[in-house]
Amino acid sequence: MSTTSAEIKPGKASLLYDPKIRGYVYQFLLLAVVGFLIWSAASNAIENLRAQKIASGFGFWHNASGFDINQKLVPYDASSGTYGRAFWVGLLNTLLVASIGIVLSTFLGFFVGVARLSSNWIVSKIAMIYVEVIRNVPLLLQLFFWYNAVLKPLPNPRQSIELPAGALLNNRGLYVPDPQFGPGGSLIIWAFLIGIVATFVFRSWARKQQAATGRQYPTGWVGFGLIVILPVLVYFATGRPITFVYPELAGFNLRGGIQIFPEFVALLIGLTTYTAGFIAEVVRAGILAVSKGQTEASHALGLRPGPTLKLVVIPQAMRVIIPPLTSNYLNLTKNSSLAVAIGYPDLVQVFTGTVLNQTGQAVEVVAITMAVYLTISLVTSLFMNIYNKRMALVER
Amino acid sequence: MKQVIGAALVAVTAAICAGGASAQSPTLAQVKSRSILHCGSGTGLAGFGIPDQQGNWSGMDVDVCRAVASAIFNDPTKVKFIPLSAKDRFTSLQSGEVDLLSRTTTWTISRDTALGLNFAGINYYDGQGFMVRKKLGIDSVLKLAGASICTQQGTTTELNLADYFRSNKIKYEVVAFASNQETVKAYEAGRCDAFTTDASGLYAERLTLSNPEDHMVLPEIISKEPLGPVVRHGDDVWLDIVKWSLFAMINAEELGITKANADQMLKSDNPEIKRFVGTEGKFGEPMGLTNDWAYRIVKHVGNYGESFERNVGAGSLLKIARGQNALWSKGGLQYAPPIR
Structure with a gap:
């Protein structure tokens, strides 16, 4: 700092020493370097593909695939x-x-997280052991464990385990009766949907009434009536239009019914229990972040522990919980690509597995798959951010 | 004028040098500079490519790699085997991670053209079969209606399976796994009624099951599976080297040159054998190899018949008959162009 203030005249400094201009120059240089790297990598790949005469482009999209997939929703x-x-x-x-x-992992995670804070010694220790075991064993191993745990003890289709309501369980999966809707059957679904909407409307009305007058309404019973009783009444009123196709033995396997594959069950259990371990810790952290004074104040007002947790602690804890919860949701979605190890036909197994191998177009297939996961993650984040905004502390 | 001649001389020299360079295989140069061959192999299939407890690989496909290494280095151990699953193998070869892919790979038109690969020959004529439990009590693939079938994804097997059951109008459920081991494990755990892969693979995998006697291979062979070594597009000389390494093994069997008698054959008067062992003609040089390249292969690896018997034939646990893989002169399909 040898210069004196008299020598510096605002606006007259050399461009070289203008921090703003300098900032722009550095940012431009960085952008140029990054851009050049991307461009050279892309052009190098294109050049090599052309030199080896490997097919490129997205023309394969409409080509016949020629292979089968067992679990398909379309x-x-x-x-x-x-x-x-x-x-x-x-x-x-x-x-x-x-x-x-x-x-499922949200429910299980909240349950375990709250259980770990329980004053009951056994409950909190069991929750602790669960969290520590699940979080410290690699997910891939857990998937192998669940796949073999699901598959090995089950009998073959001829000795299927009979479950209530005509469901059957064997090492090909769980078979549940397939509902067939006869004439008027769609009315039942409509009644169910109307019941859900009506319940929400009633709940928000009841809340406003409570805020205005202090009167409480039995929202639980009304919801039960609208969502469960109403469709049941419609079912009988329309002359019982739903019939079930029951799974039965035909040849080697069962025919009829809806088949839930063991690969799906294993993957779902693995992902759910694994992610729940992390969510439990997030929930515990969130609850502990709410100062003890809040609980004590609530108790002083005469609220029992249940309503205290529900009305005072959880709403404040949610502000701490939601951001890390979002990243756990993203992890679960991305971890589902480990399905490839146990033969569940997810995007990675089908697309970057079989399709990539049959077409040989690694660059395109991997780029599409990456774009898909990016999109799923961004959409999930978007919704969680909207939810976070709604839950955030409204300063008055 | 002098300058023009000088310039022309420079141009001609440059052209010759460039011509010489283009006859040189860049892959060969790379293999020589790192003095080890990178060979893409399977993840462990008895008879074709599997490491023993000491990590020494053996098998039909492994012998092709060893033959190429012998021709280049006069040393069959200068091979690094890189295990690749069916679905990763082509990407590895395309990207240059391996110099050569030798792992029960079926020659098809799309792989030969659109995938940017070249097949260097057929070292095993195979076909797709099915393995089932004996207690199912069936004797034909056509009786597998409604069955669950385990297979490895990214294979021609997966496609043939769909074709065959579709054309015979049989319903089935496919369960596809990324690796061979997982496929066999799932079959053994009872997830599937049948396991399908190349027939040779079925016999090999049956030995790995806990009770091989409880399983049988159905008689139908539903496809042609010509298996062979594969290289990348764009290096014709390297393709020649791999192709002729395989042909040398087949020719050696036809000429009666074996691992044991290779040294005596150096003194042979038979012109065909003389050309083979390199005492007559210069057949190795155009490929960038020495002229005794074929002799080296037989000396270190043996001829095709020896490789077959040792790995999958009578001298192995698999006990597969020569069948289609016998020499053309003995009723089989193995036929190699002459060395001349």
Whole structure:
């Protein structure tokens, strides 16, 4: 700092020493370097593909695939299927296991997280052991464990275990009766949907009433009536239009019914229990972040421990819980790609496995798969951020 | 004028040098500079490519790699075997991670063209078969209606399976796994009624099951599976080296040259044998090899028949008959162009 203030005249400094200009120059240089790296990598790949005469482009999308996939949520078979169709089959399988896994791991995680804070010594120790074991064993090993644990002890289809309501269990999966809707059957589904909407409307009305007048309404019973009793009444009123196709032995395997594959069950259990271990810790951290004074104040107001947790602690803990919860949801979705190890036909297994191998177009297939996971993750984050905004502390 | 001649001379020299360089295989140069051959092999299939307890690989496919290494280095141990699953193998070869892929790979048109690969020959004529438990009491693939079938993904097997059951209008459920080991494990755990792969693979895998006697291979062979070594597009000389290493093994069997008598054959008067062992003609040089390249292969690895008997034939646990893999002169399909 040898210069004196008299020598510096604002606006007249050399461009070289203008921090703003310098900043722009450095950022531009960085951008140019990154851009050059990407460009040279891409052009190098294209050049090499051309030199080796490897097919490139996305023309394979509409080509016939010629292979079968066992679990499919949309119609697909080897005779009419294309690689594009196989992509959707794989993607839906990924989304199926990820979405069910997210719901189940949230419930299990909250349960374990709260249990670990329980004043009951045995309950809290069991929760602790669960969390420590699950979090410290690699997920891949857990998947192998569940796959073999699910598969090995089950009998073959001829000695299926009979479960209540006509369901059958064997080493080919769980077979449940397939409901067939006769005439008027769709009314039952409509009644169910209307019941759900009506319950939500009633709940928000009841809340407003409570805020205004202090009167409480039996929202639980009304919800039960609307969602369960109403469709049942419609079912009898329309003359019982639902019939079930029961699984039965035909040849080697069972025919009829809905088949839930052991690969799916193993993957779902593995992902759910694993992610729940992490969610439990997030929940515990969130609850502990709410100061003890809140609980004591609530007790002083005469609230019992249950309502205290539900009305005072959890709403405040959610603000701490949601951001790390989001990243656990993303992890679960991405971890579902380990399905490849146990033969569950998810996106990675079908698309970057079989399709990549049959077409040989590694660059395109891997790029598409990466873009898909990126999109799923960004969409999940978006929804969780919206939820986070709603839950965030509203400063007054 | 002098300058023009000078310039022309420079141009001609450059052209010759460039021509010489193009006859040189870049892959060969790379293999020589690192003085070890990178060979893409399977993840362990008895008879074709499997490491023993000391980590020494053996098998039909392994012998092709050893033959190429013998021709280049006069040393069959200068091979690094890189185990690749069926679904990873082509990407590894395309990207240059391996110089040569020799792991029960079926020659098909799409692999030969669109995948940017070249097949260097057929070292085993195979076909797809099915293995089932004996207690199922069936004797034909056509009776597998409604069955669950385990297979390895990314294989021609997976495609043939779909074709065969579709054309015979039989319903089935496919369960596809990434690796051979997982496929066999799932079959053994009872996840599937049948396990399908190349027939040679079925016999090899049956030996790894806990009770091989409880399982049988069904009689139907539903496809052609010509298996052979594969190289990348864009290096014709390297393709020649791999192709002729395999041909040398087959020719050696036809000429009666074996691992044991290879040294005596150096003194032979038979012109065909003289060309083979390199005492007459210069057949190795155009490939960038020495002229005794074929002699080296037989000396270190043996001829095709010896390799067959040792790995999958009478001298092995698999006891597979020569069948289609006998020499053409003995009713089989193995036929190699002459060395001349």
